[in-house]
Amino acid sequence: MKIALLGYGRMGKIIEQLALDRGHTITLKADSKTEHLGFGDADVAIDFSLPHTAVKNIKSAIDANVPVVSGTTGWLDNYNDIVDHCTSKNGAFLYASNFSLGVNIFFEVNRVLAQLMGKQNDYQPSIEEIHHTQKLDAPSGTAITLAEAIIENSDYSNWTLDPNSKDLHIEAKRIEGVPGTHSIIYDSEVDSIEIKHTAHNRNGFALGAIVAAEWIHDKKGVFSMKDVLNIG
CATH class of the missing domain: 3.30.360.10 (Dihydrodipicolinate Reductase; domain 2)
Structure with a gap:
């Protein structure tokens, strides 16, 4: 699976390493200074960016027809706007406050x-x-x-x-x-x-995000980790 990383801080780097260990490829590593998000042939995007960039990142992925999972917090006043945008574009989006x-x-x-x-x-x-x-x-x-x-x-x-x-x-x-x-x-x-x-380290958060990305990459709709884990 080809993954676009939206946010390349500490979490982004851990996700990168675990994703590579699971046989995936990283096709984009975007940070707060990245002006153009070129998704290319990415199968899925994982967003662990900053509160003030998350909405733009998520909408850009949806606009590019790339399913996106987001673990960025602090932007949820715009959650319903993202859901509406995803629905109107027939995209795929999954948010979790914690992917562990x-x-x-x-x-x-x-x-x-x-x-x-x-x-x-x-x-x-x-x-x-x-x-x-x-x-x-x-x-x-x-x-x-x-x-x-x-x-x-x-x-x-x-x-x-x-x-x-x-x-x-x-x-x-x-x-x-x-x-x-x-x-x-x-x-x-x-x-x-x-x-x-x-939590003993950040690896659990990163692994959960990758599992969610593997699950959503061929789906359409708005989801949560309950869907991924089939619980609740």
Whole structure:
């Protein structure tokens, strides 16, 4: 499979190496300074760029009839616009706040726990996420996805970074060298319930993106990792 990399930072370089190990070819390595995205005969594009370039990158791939998977976070105010654009062009698009296969299983565990805890008013849910200091957005897209599942099954209407708000609290920490840790805590006066996912390195994120690219390259439509993993 011929892959166009949209974003050639730390994640892009890991994706490149793992893709080559799996027998794929990299036909484009675009960074923030790349003015023209020449997709050529690429079979699929993988976007791990920056929030301010992601929308342009994704639309360019769709316009070139190249299926695209995106793991860039911080641009989701434009998500519906991308979905509409993909549909109008009969393209293929998959977004994931986190491509790690383990995290996507964790999403499902969180959803089931949220359903079980939704009516347990004695428990106060909260989320903690820890990432490396180079991560630009806070909270992480993964934390937001986790929060959305809790909100859907509770009386909360929104999440917040403000610990004094009555909305669902997300605590975002930035610590050097941490690939990504997410914890869900339900706390009461008598006990606490906690589930946690800890990434040991970035390889899981990169591998999941490549698996998603392998899955979507011959499809049309808007998808998620649930489709890739056939879960939920």
